Amino acid sequence: MAEPFRVGFVPGVSPGKWFTRWEQRLPDSPLAPRLVEPEDQRRLLVEGEVDMCFVRLPLDRDGLHLIPLYEEVPVVVAAKDHPVTAFDEVDVADLAAEHLLQDAAACPEWAAVAEEVREGRRVEPPPMTVAQAVEVAASGAGIVVLPMSVARLHQRKDVRAVPVTGVATTQVGLAWRVDNEDPRVETFVGIVRGRTERSSRQPDARPADARPEAKRPGPGRGRGAGGARRRGGPGPRKGRPGR
Structure with missing residues (x-):
């Protein structure tokens, strides 16, 4: 085998x-x-x-x-009673006052609007697995931004995932x-x-x-004078072919 x-x-x-x-x-x-x-x-x-x-x-x-x-599709994961979970979709600007439970570099669109980054009071969270970050989010201590498929993988009864616009897929x-x-x-x-x-x-x-580039026809191949493409020769003659 x-x-x-x-x-x-x-x-x-x-x-x-x-x-x-x-x-x-x-x-x-x-x-x-x-x-x-x-x-x-x-x-x-x-x-x-x-x-x-x-x-x-x-x-x-x-x-x-x-x-x-x-x-x-990117989603924001938050505790089930968090205000963002009342909406079918939110914009990243709506998350400006939230604390991201990931490295800010993981979501630069959030970092660009985040109040804690702008005001210089951002404290990076300790390294966590996705499962750990979602567990902390369930406590209401912050949010996590993930691809929807990953959020579904870590789905819990005490969190909700809401699609977020303004974040790159x-x-x-x-x-x-x-x-x-x-x-x-x-x-x-x-x-x-x-x-x-x-x-x-x-x-x-x-x-x-x-992949290798297709070969182009050389001079005089497949084209007539002035570069015009040649037409095919005369079609088959009518009648029965000779033996």
């Missing part, structure tokens, strides 16, 4: 449908899924501990191919090493892109900027 094809994914990504399609098409090629923390996603790819990985941008792409897949992509020539890479890319098993198209897993 072939060596397992190792595919990582960061929290919040739900790759189950693609894994199922892989198992249906390649039952003799086992898949080895692995949950990867965002801070480890590049290292695990570069060191070859995973063959491919569903990553959350930003990501240093040096030595990697990357296919962007979709964007994630995050993006999820599929990445792998440039020097990874395993043919299963192209197969997996085809599955993620929705190509059917019977598709006659040969998938090119490389991003557009990594």
Whole structure:
């Protein structure tokens, strides 16, 4: 049996449908899924501990191919009785008086309007996992801004997540090493892109900027005088072909 094809994914990504399609098409090629923390996603790819990985941008792409897949809506997570939870959507300016339970650099749009930053009384919170930050938010001590998929992963009865405008969306992509020539890479890319098993198209897993430029016709090839494109020759003659 072939060596397992190792595919990582960061929290919040739900790759189950693609894994199922892989198992249906390649039952003799086992898949080895692995949950990867965002801070480890590049290292695990570069060191070859995973063959491919569903990553959350930003990501240093040096030595990697990357296919962007979709964007994630940002939300603010707060205690269930917090005033922001009364709305279906809030703007980042509405959070100016709130205390962010993350590094301010994690949400520069909030930092640009935050009163505690402007007044110089901002105290950065201690390092916390997402689960810990959400737990503190549940106490009413502050807010957390997360991609919606991550907020759902850490959903609790004592917090609410509300979409927030004015904050950049995050993006999820599929990445792998440039020097990874395993043919299963192209197969997996085809599955993620929705190509059917019977598709006659040969998938090119490389991003557009990594593919060779198409050759242009040289002088006199395919064009007439003055650069005008030549028309085709006369069509087939009517009647039965000669033997």
